[in-house]
Amino acid sequence: MRRLLDCCRHQCRLFFIALQFFTRLPIPRWVGFEEDWLRHAARYFPLTGIVVAAASAALYALAMLLWPPVVAIVLATLGGIWLTGALHEDGFADMCDGFGGGATRERVLDIMRDSHIGAYGAIGIVGLLALKCVTLSSLPPGTVIAALFVAHPLSRLAAAALIWRLDYARPSGKARALAQQMSSAEFAIATVSATLPAALLLITGHLAWPALLGSALAAGLVTAWLGRKFVNRIGGYTGDCLGAVQQVTEVVFYLGLLASVQHGH
DSSP states (O other): OHHHHHHHHHHHHHHHHHHHHHSSOOOOGGGOOOHHHHHHHGGGHHHHHHHHHHHHHHHHHHHHTTSOHHHHHHHHHHHHHHHHTTHHHHHHHHHHHHHHHOSSHHHHHHHHHOSSOOHHHHHHHHHHHHHHHHHHHTSOHHHHHHHHHHHHHHHHHHHHHHHHHSOBSSSSOGGGGGOSOOOHHHHHHHHHHHHHHHHHHHHTTSSOHHHHHHHHHHHHHHHHHHHHHHHHHHSSBOHHHHHHHHHHHHHHHHHHHHHHHHTTO
């Protein structure tokens, strides 16, 4: 029993470490920190997505009481960005700059390391956020909340898949501590936590399985395409690549749901 309690406590600690790394939320003092914990905390990356989804969905529901759907969507999106410190959006913008402006592997990595945003990054992030807000505002309100609870953890699972399957492209970096080769068991934990909301929504009838399956498949295909692109251009992934995959697959999932709604599936 003591070993079981210690194991549960350690898993809680890893979750809080992931929450601290990927969001602005404070964590209990008893958690502490060791660098090795951060590597193992990557298994709970999707679970932090459920926390972000819950906060965004709550803000959306409250805003819908006062304003039109499009305003509620923008506020919910901004709330999610604030909660994560724009970590993933910044990664997407840096990836756009690096892959858009770099001709060689070294140049791509140098551009992505630069904290200044360029034309590719600015255009990319504005276009992505606009597409996200327009797509969500075109969905029925109930579907929006369901979409948030599936897309946030699922898109983070897509990013975790890169950690699981690819090599880290830099000798050092902010995401290096997360990049020490996620085991298959750890990825299985990430998969279970990412799919739990989807399973609950299917059981309760809030999402139809063809819509969910088609949207998830589209997100998976985009993840595979981006992963191949990262390997071909820089030999692996960086923290910016993880953020880019999270953002792109999230939007792709929303687009898949909207296509399903538009065509009555």
